[in-house]
Amino acid sequence: MELSGIEKIIEKNGKHRSALIAILLDIQDENHFLPRDSLTYVAQAMDIPLVDVYRAATFYKYFSLQPRGEHMILVCLGTACHVRGAPRVLSEMQRKLNIKPRETTEDNLFTLETVNCLGACAMGPIVVIDAEYHGQMTVSKVDKLIRSFKKLEGIKKDEQGKKH
Ligand code: FES
Numbered sequence: 001m002e003l004s005g006i007e008k009i010i011e012k013n014g015k016h017r018s019a020l021i022a023i024l025l026d027i028q029d030e031n032h033f034l035p036r037d038s039l040t041y042v043a044q045a046m047d048i049p050l051v052d053v054y055r056a057a058t059f060y061k062y063f064s065l066q067p068r069g070e071h072m073i074l075v076c077l078g079t080a081c082h083v084r085g086a087p088r089v090l091s092e093m094q095r096k097l098n099i100k101p102r103e104t105t106e107d108n109l110f111t112l113e114t115v116n117c118l119g120a121c122a123m124g125p126i127v128v129i130d131a132e133y134h135g136q137m138t139v140s141k142v143d144k145l146i147r148s149f150k151k152l153e154g155i156k157k158d159e160q161g162k163k164h
Contacts, residue, residue, distance in 0.1 A: 005030065006041050015046050020056055024063060032068040032111075061115075069104045069111040071149060073097075074128040078117035081124035085138070089125050090114065092142040109153060110146075 009026045013019040020042070027038050034057050043050040057063045075090045090101075097105050097112060104111040118126050123135030127145070134145060 003041055006038050007045070010042065010045050017046070017048060020046070020048065020053065021060075024053075024057055028063055032070065032072075033064040033066055036065065061113075064111075067104065067108070069108050070153070071110050071130050072128075073110055073112050074115050074118065075101075075112070076116070076118045076124065076126045076128075077114045078121065078124075080117075080121035081126055084124045086125040088139055089127065089137045089142055092139045093127070093146075096142060096146050109150070 006027060009023055009030075010019075013022045013026065023042060023046075024034060027042070028034050031038075039053050039057060040050060042048070043053045057065060073093065075086060075093055077086050077090065093112060094100055097110055099105055099110070099112055101112050101114045118128060118133070120126055120133060120135065123133065125135075125137045127134045127137045127142070129145070129149070134141070
């Protein structure tokens with residue numbers, strides 16, 4: 001990420017310590033993760049000890065210091081989802097994407113994570129992709145879901161290709 005981009009984010013949110021989380025959220029949204037040099041830059045620009053910036057960046061599960069894929073997939077393994085078949089959903093997800101939780105696909109399209117409860121137990125098993133909830137998930141729905149995202153990416157690429 002360009003340092004001027006981070007500077008703009010800091011300007012937008014203000015150089016107050018209370019704006020740190022908002023700044024990290026904006027950086028993460030732009031990059032899909034928090035590059036280490038961006039954390040150093042934020043610490044210096046805001047005059048906050050680097051250790052405090054790292055503490056914030058590692059405290060919240062939403063933040064990642066590792067590059068993430070274009071789409072974030074969260075599979076809930078909380079009790080309610082577990083008893084309704086979440087482990088089967090997760091294995092199918094792993095098989096389809098050929099990755100394990102906390103990994104990113106080679107084409108950088110998907111990152112897979114597991115969580116313990118997404119607060120929508122009645123809809124379980126739940127999968128969230130890019131903040132969109134998909135309830136009553138089944139093994140066959142996993143296949144459809146992944147294919148629809150790949151198709152969407154194909155269309156996006158075609159459109160970009162036509163523009164050039
Ligand atoms: S256990 Fe999955 S949403 Fe609560």
